[in-house]
Amino acid sequence: MAPSANLEKIGRExxxxxxxxxxxxxxxxxxxxxxxxVPPPSKEGIDCRQVAKKHGGLLQVxxxxxxxx
Numbered sequence: 001m002a003p004s005a006n007l008e009k010i011g012r013e014x015x016x017x018x019x020x021x022x023x024x025x026x027x028x029x030x031x032x033x034x035x036x037x038v039p040p041p042s043k044e045g046i047d048c049r050q051v052a053k054k055h056g057g058l059l060q061v062x063x064x065x066x067x068x069x
Contacts, residue, residue: 052059 049059
C-alpha cells in the first residue's frame with residue numbers, strides 16, 4: 001500500500017482535475033436551505049374525488065371484490 005503522503009497527493013491531484021473538468025460545485029450552507037411554505041390545514045376534509053376534480057386529474061375506482069390474503 002502507498003504511504004499516506006502519496007495517497008494525499010494523489011487525491012488532491014485527482015480532485016483538482018475533476019474540478020477543472022466539471023467545475024467546482026457549490027453547496028448550500030448546512031441548515032440554510034428553506035423548506036417551501038406549508039399551506040394551513042383546511043377546516044373541511046377533501047376526498048379523492050374532489051382532489052381529482054380540483055387539479056384536473058383522473059380518479060380510477062376499482063369495484064371488484066377483494067380477495068383475502
